[in-house]
Amino acid sequence: MTDIRSKIYTLYSLEQLAGKDTVVHRLHPAAKLTATAVYILCVASMGRYSFFAMTPYVFYPCIVLALAELPFGMVFRRTLIALPFCLFAGISNLIFDRSVAFWLDGIPITGGMLSVFTILLRALLCVSAVLILVAVTPLSALTGELRCLHVPGVFVSLFEMVYRYIGTLLEEAADMRTAYQLRRGTKKGISLADAGMLIGQLFLRSADRAARIYNAMKCRGYPGTAAQAKRTGFTSADWAFVLLCCGAFAAVRLGLFSLLFY
Numbered sequence: 269m270t271d272i273r274s275k276i277y278t279l280y281s282l283e284q285l286a287g288k289d290t291v292v293h294r295l296h297p298a299a300k301l302t303a304t305a306v307y308i309l310c311v312a313s314m315g316r317y318s319f320f321a322m323t324p325y326v327f328y329p330c331i332v333l334a335l336a337e338l339p340f341g342m343v344f345r346r347t348l349i350a351l352p353f354c355l356f357a358g359i360s361n362l363i364f365d366r367s368v369a370f371w372l373d374g375i376p377i378t379g380g381m382l383s384v385f386t387i388l389l390r391a392l393l394c395v396s397a398v399l400i401l402v403a404v405t406p407l408s409a410l411t412g413e414l415r416c417l418h419v420p421g422v423f424v425s426l427f428e429m430v431y432r433y434i435g436t437l438l439e440e441a442a443d444m445r446t447a448y449q450l451r452r453g454t455k456k457g458i459s460l461a462d463a464g465m466l467i468g469q470l471f472l473r474s475a476d477r478a479a480r481i482y483n484a485m486k487c488r489g490y491p492g493t494a495a496q497a498k499r500t501g502f503t504s505a506d507w508a509f510v511l512l513c514c515g516a517f518a519a520v521r522l523g524l525f526s527l528l529f530y
Contacts, residue, residue: 282346285338285403291505292336292404297413299506303513304401308394310521316361317379319386322393324520328513329396336404343399350395351388358387407431433478440474 286293292300307328314322333340361380368376401410407428414424444466448458458466482490502510 282342282399282403283407285336286406288337288404290336290404292332294505295404295509296502296506297405297409298417299502299510300401300405301410301413301417302510304397306514306517307397310517311390311393311397313521314386314390316383316386319382319389321520321523322386322389325393325517328517329393329400332400332404336400338400338403343396343403346399347392347396350391354387354391355384358384361387429478429482432481433474436478436481437470437474440477441470444470444473 307325311322311325329343332338333343361383362378364380367379371377411424411428415421445458448462448466449456
């Protein structure tokens with residue numbers, strides 16, 4: 269049970285950092301959302317061999333992490349989870365693209381290797397940007413701003429409920445595992461004969477609890493009309509952040525940054 273509880277804490281520990289009071293946390297949610305969207309768009313649109321041209325984008329997460337006083341290790345460990353999936357997606361490039369792109373100290377670097385490195389760096393940057401956005405913006409403010417931007421409510425509600433439902437599912441699994449171990453005695457683990465029954469019970473218990481949580485949220489005014497009513501306008505700091513970030517991202521994407529070194 270302790271292991272499952274620790275997984276729940278790990279899942280929501282990043283969101284708890286959104287309660288800090290730093291220069292980044294005080295920015296308008298729409299400003300941070302806009303900068304993150306433009307950042308991901310620029311990074312994702314880079315070419316398959318643009319590994320070195322993409323390196324200036326590393327400054328954004330590093331600077332924001334420092335200004336927001338976020339633990340670098342926590343964000344970096346969560347970012348690494350996505351890398352194996354991206355590696356499997358780009359591993360075929362190593363087989364089919366064997367043309368030599370350049371030589372590094374006598375070692376040939378093929379186009380396939382360069383494209384794989386580019387895919388991994390792209391995934392690292394995009395995932396870290398999303399994690400930083402969650403760590404510096406409360407979820408309620410983020411979803412409220414999405415509604416104010418006229419994002420379809422069904423997508424926002426689905427995002428909220430899935431995010432919260434994961435914690436509910438893990439809590440129910442922890443309780444069921446404890447009850448099962450108490451009845452099983454000294455035997456460890458879950459027998460194959462009981463696995464199907466436990467999975468079915470887990471789904472029913474967690475679905476029932478999620479329904480009760482949703483009804484309680486509806487009684488308290490969900491889906492966040494109050495958050496829309498309290499929406500404030502941009503300050504000069506918000507505009508400066510958006511213009512500076514978007515301008516820098518666009519400059520790197522258009523190759524203007526590399527002209528400084530020629």
